[in-house]
Amino acid sequence: MSVFRLGLVGVGKIARDQHLAAIAATPGLELVATADPHARLDGVTDYRSLAAMLDAEPSLDGVAICTPAHLRHELASLALRRDKAVLLEKPPGATLAEIEDLRSLAAARGQVLFAAWHSRFAPGIATARAWLADKAVRAVAIRWHEDVRVWHPGQRWLWEAGGMGVFDPGINALSIATELLAPFFLRRATLEVPQNCQTPIAAALAFRTAAGVEIEADFDFRHEDPPCWQMRIDTAQGVLTLEEGGARLVIDGETLMEEPEREYPGVYAHFRDLLERGESDIDIAPLRHVADALMLGHRRAVAPFHD
Amino acid sequence: MSVFRLGLVGVGKIARDQHLAAIAATPGLELVATADPHARLDGVTDYRSLAAMLDAEPSLDGVAICTPAHLRHELASLALRRDKAVLLEKPPGATLAEIEDLRSLAAARGQVLFAAWHSRFAPGIATARAWLADKAVRAVAIRWHEDVRVWHPGQRWLWEAGGMGVFDPGINALSIATELLAPFFLRRATLEVPQNCQTPIAAALAFRTAAGVEIEADFDFRHEDPPCWQMRIDTAQGVLTLEEGGARLVIDGETLMEEPEREYPGVYAHFRDLLERGESDIDIAPLRHVADALMLGHRRAVAPFHD
Numbered sequence: 067m068s069v070f071r072l073g074l075v076g077v078g079k080i081a082r083d084q085h086l087a088a089i090a091a092t093p094g095l096e097l098v099a100t101a102d103p104h105a106r107l108d109g110v111t112d113y114r115s116l117a118a119m120l121d122a123e124p125s126l127d128g129v130a131i132c133t134p135a136h137l138r139h140e141l142a143s144l145a146l147r148r149d150k151a152v153l154l155e156k157p158p159g160a161t162l163a164e165i166e167d168l169r170s171l172a173a174a175r176g177q178v179l180f181a182a183w184h185s186r187f188a189p190g191i192a193t194a195r196a197w198l199a200d201k202a203v204r205a206v207a208i209r210w211h212e213d214v215r216v217w218h219p220g221q222r223w224l225w226e227a228g229g230m231g232v233f234d235p236g237i238n239a240l241s242i243a244t245e246l247l248a249p250f251f252l253r254r255a256t257l258e259v260p261q262n263c264q265t266p267i268a269a270a271l272a273f274r275t276a277a278g279v280e281i282e283a284d285f286d287f288r289h290e291d292p293p294c295w296q297m298r299i300d301t302a303q304g305v306l307t308l309e310e311g312g313a314r315l316v317i318d319g320e321t322l323m324e325e326p327e328r329e330y331p332g333v334y335a336h337f338r339d340l341l342e343r344g345e346s347d348i349d350i351a352p353l354r355h356v357a358d359a360l361m362l363g364h365r366r367a368v369a370p371f372h373d
Numbered sequence: 374m375s376v377f378r379l380g381l382v383g384v385g386k387i388a389r390d391q392h393l394a395a396i397a398a399t400p401g402l403e404l405v406a407t408a409d410p411h412a413r414l415d416g417v418t419d420y421r422s423l424a425a426m427l428d429a430e431p432s433l434d435g436v437a438i439c440t441p442a443h444l445r446h447e448l449a450s451l452a453l454r455r456d457k458a459v460l461l462e463k464p465p466g467a468t469l470a471e472i473e474d475l476r477s478l479a480a481a482r483g484q485v486l487f488a489a490w491h492s493r494f495a496p497g498i499a500t501a502r503a504w505l506a507d508k509a510v511r512a513v514a515i516r517w518h519e520d521v522r523v524w525h526p527g528q529r530w531l532w533e534a535g536g537m538g539v540f541d542p543g544i545n546a547l548s549i550a551t552e553l554l555a556p557f558f559l560r561r562a563t564l565e566v567p568q569n570c571q572t573p574i575a576a577a578l579a580f581r582t583a584a585g586v587e588i589e590a591d592f593d594f595r596h597e598d599p600p601c602w603q604m605r606i607d608t609a610q611g612v613l614t615l616e617e618g619g620a621r622l623v624i625d626g627e628t629l630m631e632e633p634e635r636e637y638p639g640v641y642a643h644f645r646d647l648l649e650r651g652e653s654d655i656d657i658a659p660l661r662h663v664a665d666a667l668m669l670g671h672r673r674a675v676a677p678f679h680d
Contacts (some may be wrong), residue, residue, distance in 0.1 A: 161559050161665035227671035357664040358468035364534035
């Protein structure tokens, strides 16, 4: 088996919590170096910038970009122009225009670009997809509730313009829904925005497919622990429920699957596969739905939020 | 010359003000019928719905959809599935997801889909584009100011969620900028939203190209007549200015072109050409920039607006 040599760009919380272990657990991937102006990892060669890493490590096959979203476009552009494959943490950019540009650039350079939506690799998703393939979906209800103080303590950027608020977890639900269901379109949205914040603390979204299936999504940050990350899909042939973000799969009340969360190993196994095949996987749909919701949604001011 | 037979869907203000005369002025196009539940035109066969028109007029080649934006996706889908070409007024849909779906559907059906951005057909645009082709752009300043009470009297929908506010004219500027310039990406946006409205009355946008060119756009509805619809493009080889929305083209202070506005005849000449060639023209970029601005922009509450 060939081994692909990777650099990690942005040594922050998500890199330490998820990416390192997932790379280590994936046969055929090797972490060679990191690039971060402020942080490093014990035992891994480190550079202060992506440019320095690319200059010093010409044999790198690709990079995983785990920086804040607004830095990803410039870094990914540089890596693609230097003929490196790129994995982007979610969301793949700060704007849709940036991601479209990266898609064009990757195609022009013949390089691999992977916009990773980690929730799509939750244990139950592939089985859910296979089960749904021959079913007639009638209605979908998504509930994605969590306590922001538990899951995002002190993350002030969430509440600033571009920070997405409750869409930061909500986009995970949308990444699963867009993976499992026929294309759907936003009809109405209500966004509850704390008076002292720029982004919603809760959102109620009503989508519809071309076939008329209604999809209701309800995101809320004001939920006491434990979180509720649930998607219920009613079909003519039974009810499928994904719970715990896809770690548990229930069909007609019977638990078909319940496994520990291991989304990031799935992300890197897929990246490995894309590298082997020289293919890209860039689905803008989850972020496009967020942009549609923020464009179309009716904003209602609610009580101030203090962390 | 072959003649393409058209139906007009939505007999409202824009259809009467612009589309009828433009179709009549375009050789090779013939208006056969209209579809509107509430309105009709003297001397033109009329139907109460698109479905009724398609049933009764099987020889139609295409339809122009001039309804409110939130109705366009369903109507355009129906027309494409019935193998009719489709022209969409701007914006081509209420959400980006809808437009992406129409793009896929048109490709799958092998049908012509034209997302019309009328400002791209202003007299000076083609000449500006040709002049810019071999110039090095250094900076761009867009000023799109008009008195909303003069140009949009009583249009309450502008101020409701999804109504886009000042982006309704601002998207015209963005449609010209995306036609003339290299791809650009939003860095910052400030949106001024009246306390009693959902959408901005003014917006200040800062974009940058991959080459580092700064593009500043300033949209404002609180401007006394006459309007200022101006774009200044500084290049290493001189300064190009489009005024009056593109009707006047000035290079280094010299007026190269000044012509009466005739954007819609240009729209229909292009649609005629697309029909002849069996090609589509679907550029999502202007609406994508609006969605990016509404996703990334910092909102500031300003004085209430009363029409």
